[in-house]
């Protein structure tokens with residue numbers, strides 16, 4: 001018996017969908033949402049109907065019958081801290097993501113769309129390795145300000161999947177190895193994996209800047225800017241996420257574009273490009289202390305890992321710590337589908353989400 005699985009991964013400007021039959025990808029596509037469409041909605045949650053309809057129309061146009069699916073899986077959104085692996089989507093999760101998510105984020109729509117489609121065909125909906133997977137050690141939760149405990153928000157889905165792949169390459173179980181994973185996409189996060197647990201992270205506002213995010217900035221100056229009267233709260237948030245990082249310095253979020261600029265002799269582009277590599281390396285160094293130097297490999301993944309110039313700069317600074325494995329691109333659709341397949345086959349148990 002084979003299982004068809006529909007995977008849905010909403011991003012800020014697109015929704016990726018994939019259909020799998022067991023381990024085999026039978027269809028994958030990226031549905032782009034024009035900026036003028038997205039701008040119509042004041043909240044991410046309000047995009048639900050529009051994105052769901054785009055997904056269903058696309059499947060229909062390509063001749064796929066949703067009712068053949070044994071399950072639907074969505075990228076897990078900004079829930080309260082959750083464990084790694086699969087959760088079955090239920091009313092409590094839906095309520096949380098609609099009414100009180102930890103943060104507005106496109107991934108919040110993953111569970112919602114999966115649940116609605118799954119319900120219409122009477123099959124279960126899941127999320128897998130949510131962005132809020134939290135396996136932090138207690139010591140990692142201390143921020144220095146009791147009002148702001150640290151929690152875990154990261155690119156857990158791709159980071160864990162790549163770590164599991166590298167463990168396989170080394171011929172050992174993931175649960176026997178220690179890794180530092182740097183996910184370098186539009187947003188950047190880093191994670192320390194100790195014997196199969198993500199024991200600490202450097203999130204997208206605690207470390208390196210990225211194509212569209214500011215990363216860690218000097219706190220005192222940030223407070224002054226917030227109270228300067230020049231910017232409202234929404235604009236300040238945009239300065240951190242959306243209009244920060246490379247976009248703020250160079251007016252692009254495309255690292256390939258930055259490489260063209262520096263090839264054409266743009267000294268500022270070169271400085272910003274090198275600063276990003278420098279900051280990613282610092283983050284890796286920070287997490288090496290979490291693992292007390294016992295690091296089997298440093299894994300560099302995400303779209304920017306396609307840039308040999310970038311990975312060479314990082315490698316030069318960190319390969320004294322451990323071997324560097326480049327795993328360019330991201331593996332999110334496959335990770336969602338294969339995680340769900342393990343649940344359907346009974347090889348893994350999906351948790352029930354409880355508030």
Ligand SMILES: Nc1ncnc2c1ncn2[C@@H]1O[C@H](COP(=O)(O)OP(=O)(O)O)[C@@H](O)[C@H]1O
Pocket residue numbers: 011184185186187211253254255256257302303304305306307329330
């Ligand atoms: N071949 C490449 N060389 C350099 N950068 C690349 C390449 N391919 C993609 N990127 C960069 O990767 C970033 C997007 O990474 P990705 O993992 O797709 O992120 P997201 O899923 O967050 O959009 C962009 O800055 C893009 O320019």
Ligand SMILES: CCCC(=O)OP(=O)(O)O
Pocket residue numbers: 011012131153154155185186187188189204
């Ligand atoms: C770091 C949390 C997850 C996240 O921000 O994902 P995207 O970079 O895909 O927006």
